[in-house]
């Protein structure tokens with residue numbers, strides 16, 4: 011079996027640390043792992059495979075001999091170091107939004123559009139935004155079976171979606187103290203903020219635009235009508251979404267339930283009578299997307315309503331990125347055999 015030299019840029023962050031755990035859990039064949047971060051973290055360590063590995067400040071040298079570079083260090087670092095890593099022969103799998111809208115950069119959720127990687131040999135592959143991944147996972151079986159006319163989605167996104175400083179702000183405020191470094195425009199404890207990232211001239215936020223553009227790109231459906239509102243809530247981990255879908259044709263509710271139950275990567279929890287529905291406390295630490303509150307939305311023809319919850323650090327980021335690395339590995343090993 012081939013073993014790979016893997017660099018993780020952003021290894022000290024929430025997503026980077028989760029990627030290290032998932033590479034271990036999924037037994038990715040690694041010969042050398044290089045944890046990289048900013049100069050602030052040089053000399054610190056991160057746990058991997060029962061050892062503590064030294065973190066290095068990122069520089070061009072660090073990408074020499076790297077096969078796969080998993081990036082979770084934000085867009086600026088991705089723009090700076092992505093081309094450098096590629097020039098040195100690595101394939102880059104990036105968690106930021108830096109390259110997602112580029113036509114020649116695939117945006118991959120392996121359960122949905124893995125075939126894009128079988129037909130091309132991109133050097134940069136983007137991982138979608140966390141709120142997009144769980145949405146498209148729940149929509150995909152419905153789209154394939156019935157077609158989708160329109161989606162209205164409201165998100166309830168946890169503070170870990172804003173990285174370490176998001177968690178720090180919530181936990182500091184919960185102790186009754188003022189956060190020194192704030193991730194959000196307002197206090198987040200006891201609050202709900204209808205504001206994630208910057209507003210544009212039409213009043214939508216960049217987070218909402220990402221949901222629209224990324225969903226269309228993953229589904230190869232540039233005309234898909236989708237209307238999002240993204241909110242930040244005082245939950246540490248896992249994003250929740252209220253999803254209202256207008257299907258293209260008639261459907262049977264029981265069939266929808268079975269379809270979702272039989273989809274790999276989805277777990278249905280849907281017994282409102284016994285207060286059983288997806289919750290962040292159920293989804294945390296899991297790789298599946300949880301779906302419940304499955305019901306007819308009679309306000310539109312063929313309307314369907316769902317409640318969708320997933321761990322934003324796992325399937326919403328790190329797990330999906332490692333799954334992409336597994337796809338890349340399969341593809342490159344099968345090409346070598348030919």
Ligand SMILES: NC(=O)c1ccc[n+]([C@@H]2O[C@H](COP(=O)([O-])OP(=O)(O)OC[C@H]3O[C@@H](n4cnc5c(N)ncnc54)[C@H](OP(=O)(O)O)[C@@H]3O)[C@@H](O)[C@H]2O)c1
Pocket residue numbers: 019020021022023024025026046047048049050051052068081082083084085086087105106107138139140170171172173174175322323326327
């Ligand atoms: N959190 C989520 O749910 C989520 C989901 C999907 C995608 N993402 C994306 O993943 C990325 C990381 O998110 P996170 O939540 O892990 O953030 P985080 O906890 O704040 O960690 C950021 C990481 O990036 C490193 N970094 C920042 N600027 C850098 C630079 N200029 N050069 C090198 N390293 C740099 C940091 O290193 P230091 O420790 O040295 O500062 C740290 O390791 C972001 O692009 C984010 O949008 C996050």
